[in-house]
Amino acid sequence: MNGLPNWLTDEKGSADIAPLLAPDSPVSLESLAAEAKAITLRRFGRTMSLYAPLYLSNYCSSGCVYCGYASDRKTLRRRLDFQEVERELECMKTMGINDVLLLTGERTSDASFDYLRRCVDIAATLMPKISVEAFPMDINEYRALADSGCTGITIYQETYDPDQYNMLHRWGPKKNFLDRLETPERALQAGIKTVGVGALLGLYQPEKEALKLLRHVRHLCKTYWKAGLSVSFPRMRPQTGGYQPPFPVTDSFLARMIFAFRIGLPDVELALSTRESPRFRDGMAGLAITRMSIASRTTVGGYIEQNNDEKGQFEVHDDRNVEEFCFALQEKNIEPVFKNWEPVYNGPCSE
Amino acid sequence: MNELQIGTHTFSSRLILGTGKFGNVQSMLDAIRAAGTELVTVALRRFNREQVEHDLFAALSTIEGLTLMPNTSGASNAQEAVRAAHISRELSGSPFIKVEIHPNPQHLMPDPIETYEASRILASEGFLVMPYIPADPVLAKRLEDAGCASVMPLGSAIGSGHGLATAEMIKLIIRESSIPVIVDAGLRSPSEACAAMEMGCEAVLVNSAIAAAENPAEMASAFNDAVKAGLKARDAGIMPKSGSAVATSPLTSFLGKTS
Ligand code: SF4
Secondary structure (H helix, E strand, C coil), X not given: CCCCCHHHHCHHHHCCCHHHHCCCCCCCHHHHHHHHHHHHHHHHCCEEEEEEEEECECCCCCCECCXXXXXXXXXXXXXXXXXXXXXXXXXXXXXXXXXXEEECCCCCCCCCHHHHHHHHHHHHCCCCEXXXXXXXCCHHHHHHHHHHCCCEEECCCECXXXXXXXXXXXXXXXXXXXXXXXXXXXXXXXXXXXXXXEECECCCCHHHHHHHHHHHHHHHHHHCCCCEEEEECCECCCCCCCCCCCCCCCHHHHHHHHHHHHHHCCCCEEEECCCCCHHHHHHHECCCECEEECCCCCCECCCCCCCCCCCCCXXXXXXXXXXXHHHHHHHCCCEEECCCCCHHHCCCCCC | CCCEEECCEEECCXXXXXCCCCCCHHHHHHHHHHHCCCEEEEEHHHCCCCCHHHCHHHHHCCCCCCEEEEECCCECCHHHHHHHHHHHHHHHCCCEEEECECCCCCCCCCCHHHHHHHHHHHHHCCCEEEEEXXXXXXXXXXXXXXXXXXXXXXXXXXXXCCCCCCHHHHHHHHHHCCCCXXXXXXXXXXXXXXXXXXXXXXXXXXXXXXXXXXXXXXXXXXXXXXXXXXXXXXXXXXXXXXXXXXXXXXXXHHHCCCC
């Protein structure tokens, strides 16, 4: 594909970490873990910041092969109305949540920018910290979201390989690889304070994806010096479409990747969602991960009424409730941090 | 005079603690007690008025005689820091504010320009302003002139554990400062805190080194001892360094009194 940015193709940008991820790496997983743990402890201490996702709508105009919400799936489509949004957030608040990630699918008339912005407005009356994981937007839209109190955008590239990307994204606006790749930069230019990036692990050769993702983060750090970066490691989970990942990622590779990211990006927030098992999550807490989702529902709404027939975007693996999960963290001498932001710092970053 | 004086307030302990990185609230409280500390800093963003069980401020208020110094960490510019200071004062009632502005969330280095601006405004409003700054002697003097109650230069990057990497600059700051100089950030071990006190700092602020220790309360107690030792040594008069050996019986005594 023409027009790929230099940072994506120039392997020098990840040459220090590549040997740690190579299949025949001489560096043991155990020694990587020890180094990652030491860095995490110094920089982030014994704390874990917690957030929860709220699925606002599962309408979608795109056709991603791997997703249960793709527009050709026979999923029941639903969108929360504004009262429901408020009630869901209030319910999350009673669970202790103060950091929410609002999600929708690709842009549709049912889940448009205006709808999303209203939802952010509502969330801002209840939650100190609001992030959005939705469709790519233009600079003016991101600026408007920041004005409403949105501090973070999450946008996964899914795969950093343009050919694989083209194959997996069958139709819809998401088919545009470069537009998606440039989305974090548009958000940061608009004054959004934090950007979360990631690759959907399982879609392509994991080692290559990891190194390109690392270069992406380093590029963003260098270009946008005020940016708060967080990296997630979503691994494909069973979902409605029944898609089997062509490059399944093992626990040990995932752990190796997360440790390598901590070593290569010592100050960056590393996040792990409830896609992963309790055993894996508990194990990674304190070693490299500093941010986790908790008690997640991946169905639209889903915090007040738990409808067991409805399928979410993916199956949650760690389904412990807030108390159970916090107890596990505390057993490891890690403080669950529910509030780590003040709305007084909201609004676009000044340039 | 063994007390630390900041503005009109005096403290007998010269060890200030950060509260952000502890594994649980109890270990934070135990460490504060073991440190003998009387002044702690707490981030406004960790204040949680609605859920008291997650509120660091509420937990800290249970220790009697502890003075709180809210900090503005999270602010990326002067305007945000000033707003945060106002809310902090309202919530905590403390006249102290630690101005902490780090627009780059990766390395958390303080922004000298925005820090100066926020400190100037807050000092003129009557806050006891304690800015967290790069170890820059000129900036330190500018902040003193702006009415700050102390300056808090970094020993090295937050959470780096690289100790007093900026020692030469801190010595210059101390030499010229009329307000307390407090080393903040980067200290890893009690010996480094001791060295900072020997060097002439009025106090040290520690967080990671205590919170990340296997036994935070024990480490806090060790820092407490080290800070006292450093001060005692300084008061006792530390022997000056010399470039060459100095004989105990002077080599030029045969000249008799020369002046
Ligand atoms: S991944 Fe997102 S854009 Fe793709 S089908 Fe699912 S909801 Fe739509």
